[in-house]
Amino acid sequence: MVVTKITKNKEYPKMVKGKWMIFVVILVIVPSLVLAQKKCLYVSTTTGFAPLASDPIVNKFVEWGLDLTYINTTEAALYFEEDYAPFDFVFVDEVVPSSSLEPINLLEGHIIPLLTTENYAPRATILGYLTNQQAVNIAAEAVKIHNGDHPLAAGFATGSEVVINDGAGANEDLIPNLPEIDFIPIAESKSWPGLYVAYGVDAGGTTVNGVPITHRGAVLGFHENGYSAINENGFKLLKAAIDWITEDLSAVEKVSNAVPETWLLAQNYPNPFNPATTIEFQLEKSAHTTLSVYNSQGQLMTALVDEDLNAGTHRVTFDAENYSSGVYFYSIQSGDFSHTRKMILMR
Incomplete structure (x- = not known):
């Protein structure tokens, strides 16, 4: 994802000729907007x-x-x-x-x-x-x-x-x-x-x-x-x-190819978090894996992972920029393994 940060009220040296200043602004700003x-x-x-x-x-x-x-x-x-x-x-x-x-x-x-x-x-x-x-x-x-x-x-x-x-x-x-x-x-x-x-x-x-x-x-x-x-x-x-x-969902990152001895859904970190947090999990076997986020009423918020993954250690980032503060739950289902943990978004 390309993030463009625009800083307001910052003073720049004055240019002698207005044409040059306009030329510089076009080069810097327009590509970012596009x-x-x-x-x-x-x-x-x-x-x-x-x-x-x-x-x-x-x-x-x-x-x-x-x-x-x-x-x-x-x-x-x-x-x-x-x-x-x-x-x-x-x-x-x-x-x-x-x-x-x-x-x-x-x-x-x-x-x-x-x-x-x-x-x-x-x-x-x-x-x-x-x-x-x-x-x-x-x-x-x-x-x-x-x-x-x-x-x-x-x-x-x-x-x-x-x-x-x-x-x-x-x-x-x-x-x-x-x-x-x-x-x-x-x-x-x-x-x-x-x-x-x-x-x-x-x-x-x-x-x-x-x-x-x-x-x-x-x-x-x-x-x-x-x-x-x-x-x-x-x-x-x-x-x-x-x-x-059109949200840019975070891709699953493969942390290690070493086959773990057991299945695991780790606690997210940091926790509490604002606005993003990392969730890591281990798969003992290759399997279709889903990792979903729910609110405190059990309503589905988003599916972070829904794909076939190989055995190993994986991590994914949950960006809650557009979510309200509160308690959320994240749940994994991979083969016969399922587990749910709690996390807190604190603004």
């Missing part, structure tokens, strides 16, 4: 589609510095895995008819991190989140936050009621639904308890059709008719979703 820019493949409806400047979501994407490439569903149906490689995530606009997505079979299982504002039942079915469910469109209302310590909750507290859309009462502002796969509940509908307007789907599971989910996905059920009424709370959830699905 390196940090996330590339979004924006799937919409029209060939060569460039959304109107009045579109509030596009405005926010531009404001957040995203590098946008626009394609329609006909073009997306011709994409192969390597065509998605240059992008950090794909955004599927709510305006896209669900039937137009059926030929794009690489979206099921998340060939790359995926974000959509469409939560209508046919779209969720195509993505493999559910088999068949009645669609629900509702007027703007406050949503109830679940899992407030998860980054997807954008800092909103568990149990709080948050207005994310200022619609004037039309029945096409928000779209709640209930996935039939493992998911991370974030924002629940008040008028339809048990249905969720916002949720995440972590990598490592499978769709209802058994397709492995290889990258993260996030859903925010904003109806296109309610786009203009999305407020700052709604955009906070949208930004948090982009940050979460």
